[in-house]
Amino acid sequence: MTNLKLSEDTFNLKKINKYATLMTLGNGYIGLRGTHEENYFNQKRGFYVAGIYNYSEAGEPEEIVNLPDVVGHEIEIDGQVFSSLTGKKLSYDRTLHMDRGEVITRYLWEREDGLRLQFAFHRLVAKHDLHVIASKVMITSMNRDVTVKLRTGIDAQQTNHGRQHVKEKHVQVHEEKYLQGTYETTNSGQTITLFSACAYSHDCPVNFFAKNRQLLSESVISLGEDESFQLEKFTTVETSNDGDVSGSRDIGLEKVKHLTAQGYDEILKQSARAWKQFWDANRIEIHSPNPMDQKAIDFAQYHLEIMTPKHSNNISIGAKGLTGEGYKGHVFWDSEIFMLPYHLYNDPEVARQLLEYRYQRMPEAKNLATEHGYHGAQFPWESARTGKEETPKYAAINIRTGERQKVASALAEHHIVADIAFAVLHYYRGTGDEDFMKEKGLEMLVETSKFWLSRAEEVDGRLQLLGVIGPDEYTEFIDNNAYTNYMVHYTVQETLDLLRGVDSENQQQIKEMENFLDRLYLPEVNADNLIPQDDTFLNKPIIDLAPYKQQQGSQSILLDYSRTEVNEMQILKQADVVMLLFLLPDLFSRDVVEANYRYYEARTIHDSSLSKAIHAILAMRCGHKTTAYQFFQEACLIDLGPNPHSSDDGIHAASLGSIWLALFNFLNLNFTGERFKIDPVLPDTWTYFKFPFSYRGRRIVVEVSDQNLKLSNVYGKPIGVEVGGNSYQLTDYIEIPLPQIVT
Template structure:
């Protein structure tokens, strides 16, 4: 059904296509074909409607809570995409009649969705239709559609199209209905307001009709219904084989837009401004606005950030472009009050909330390629400090305790309390992550430090970064629990990255990263006191750093760090290694994630040596200099057979580590599996939206894994290891304000410094080198082992 090799010539490895329509599997294409620009995202439902579809349009950062017992979520905005077509009275519906040709294709290069249909109606009449669509990267408020209809016989066409606010979030209506208006007989406008957050939304749409590239007037009847305004264009006479074109341009604006924060904001002014913008777009037309959009994609993304993979399988090249495409359309680069949702803007999954996915899996891509965007995402975390402080206080702690799921800046924790069904008890399973999955706090600190080391952005650190690291360390020192018998500080009752183990004590990832967080805070406290006294005084006034430092000094040497056993295994927590071992073959070979829960409930899984995702292994990735290669190999051998990779975050981490260990065959297999989470043949994996963090992980697999790029304590290291399937890999990275272009072949590593600034030093195979414009190194032959 899906085809990833349809692109030809200059579009080779740029296209993702669906070649057969099946109404049972609508979600796959709706999600992976989703369009967006970071401001808004539109799930790619078809114009005509089908049972089982999920029509979603989201504007980043516009959260609302429906009721007291609900959690904040992104509201599903009124639908501007839907259109109904009737040919001689027969509704256009692909579940009826006969399809002679069907192809829907997302062109990643130009970020345009194109659908081609040759349809025979139940009456025997045939119609050829082409649907084109984009969400503009050049104008963040604009959605464009262009439909070309060619009947093979004389036809009377009826089109119903407009703005439909009857859509919901799985039954939840987040909007109060506002005024609906028709202006100048061609411009439709609908106003909505969120029920709790009181955000105004103004949607506008207009239509233009053409025959033989000449505009024609089509009369219609304006209709208004509850939360809905549409035009009903009746009795459009079409000649046989004569193309008829419908252009529909729509805009979406909100009162939360960062250009609407001025003190004199009024809804009326927003309505006027948005309508004026639509009129200007309509005057230009679809093709002109699309050209601006595709040019923006080329300039901002593909000409600047394209990664080239030459090898046996063009799918690998497509996969990294697919990842970069979606990381662009889902990231609110325009506004530092917003962050990335776990499903981007492509579906209702996880309600648009931000997780550790951003800091650990997505942020590295932006740090190395678009540092300004990375800074904006971290500034979001800084602005959520009030909510993090409130969560800490509510739990009896100090400092900043970041929420596991985050939405509004002020919200604090927004994780739902209950989730999926417990197959044993028949009740809803409690979601403990919002209460006890606390490593998110050190994840934010680590991401802050990583950004600083790679970019050297001292201004950010002075404005936000130092405070984030110090405030999170305050939380950890207050979170530690004294164990009198062991004469140590422990961290009890937590969930680590492996969410199949709840209420554990001394999760290795949590303890080690908390230790790192406190240690880094102590280092920066001393540096600030000595070199930036004014800044130190300001932060000391906020956090009482002298008192905090005394606590850090006292507790850090006594913070328990799980020790490596004689067999080289680092215990994931106090009890993991003593739990029951079962045969996991059935679940390791599963065709869909989560099959374990068809046989066990979460309480039972908690007592088995089975992991959802990388836990100890991701610790080795982030803090790799703390562990030697022998230890990493021993833990891989122990934990990977027990890891089901039921989280989309897991495969890419294991890919990078396998590459580090020189096992490139295994690494490539893991990369291929990660790349197929959304792009693979399974037609149900993406129903709730794309897997945002996994896409960041695909980039890490390519650049940090096979490209060998790593930051270790402020030093750039590049140790590439190409898989056998690849002959050449080329990618750009930014380091300390300089742009480097790296090209790896089987024999050479070539690095060009294209910005002409300060020389850049890096290590390769333990040797230190300096780049002055360009350097080329000869690579040692690789030996790859296959497990």
């Protein structure tokens, strides 16, 4: 099993923003990109607090705010501006220690005249205290007397690619040591207060500067040969989202003083302890000849952990987590369909919070439905702080015409309304949380059902869902998208069943839903066993997709064809019918699943990072273990692969969720109330697989080895388990020899 490390052993300017993303530190409250302490001209710094959104110009959507930087150091060596690009790096290593949430960069640098300096930069975002960032810079002169000047502090010159979201409200140096910077977002009116302080290993003169939106401290140190200098820096962040901030000045000041008294190593110790608890309880283990399998799931779990705002039920997870500004920090269906299951089966409270985030935005969802002439609640395609539709009205500019292309998603990608309902049902089935259903869940189900009832139109005597976009965004404004119609049918049917269960006063509502379900058109399996993706898809021309599949993820098809042209061919960006088959595995026979998986995969470029792992799951279900493993491995490379710019704007949060989904689905778990079936199908080369999950108050650990399947019930009541047709009662643990379970 590989260690919990992600390393870069060669400094490469081209990958500087990829690694800044991959090596993001965080705790669900803070996301701090893994940029270098030193400045490089193409390096994109990023410091985000979950839930802090703003728009800079009227008409723009809100976006996650890139806060003033606290990571950067300007360094001078012997009076000259330092850049590590000059001279030589005689050694270099940069490692994200996922085991303890720390990034360490070390290099030995030689100046042209032979001076050698050893640099070591340590940094953490505390896991045990959401508001804390700490870092440590160590510089050792190996062979000369040298003078070092370090300038660091709070730098509010940062922008979101040129968009400025905060104004400086107050900057101050307290007690000639503690820097305070208080900022306010320009339109959303949120307040962010930062405190920063440095502690030095040597007595040294320190000056402070406040100019041009920077509040900096500058220290000068003379080092003899073989002498080391160390600067520790402590930062706290509080925002008006945290509650009453009238006292935040005192809180922050006291906190930063306390941190300074503790010192970096003590803070690291406490944070590392919290990380150890996390890994001890949650780490998935894969013994595979391909070390990337373990690394990818470690990386996924690390990022799923740091992206999730467990501290609040009023914030959800952006498509890039808190690692970059891609998709402006907006929340998509990714949260409910790709990330929520991870939490549901590990920490169901978090899954509930993600749903509560939506619930609290029901009024806006109802407004959106009303605006569009519908009933019920229409959740927006992109959501942020307010719950208003935040999808940019216009996306990429057509640079030939200068016309901004309208974003179709907000207008038609309505499946998100069913996806959220699906997640409510998923949560309820997984937890049996009646309180949530009574207080919130059922209301969400009913309101989203109402939306669909009003959304359907009668055509040829059937209710149809016209002019939608399914998950496959290369096919826009089509009628009766199979994914959408079936998901709608499923969620409304389930809602109806639940409604009937409660003593519903509204028989009218029930009747309308029954009528809707009776009459909703569901695309039927045709003579070739195919489910038509929509009314016209199967009649569209087919082209050879091989060249585009070669460059999957790059949307290279759009260089050769316009969106309108792509729309008129059998080209899929990502899983659509396949997605449906994944989510609702019991709808169709295995033959149908197999036929559709084959047919649609052949026509899928996988330009979306949401596609690969879902195909891995379907391939595994169809018994194509090799293909499944290949899809899985390809999914693992979406962020971690060789593409130097794959993740410049942030990690692919849903893709990381889907890597976990793949492994989870490889177990073929099937839950029914207080019991479950398990039937693991794993890549042949894996010799050991350990997978913990939670279910209705139990913590179960599955271990699959060459010899046997071991199930442990770490805590919680006994539970019934079915394996290979046999039933067991899992109290502490059971071991079942393997041949029994081979399917």
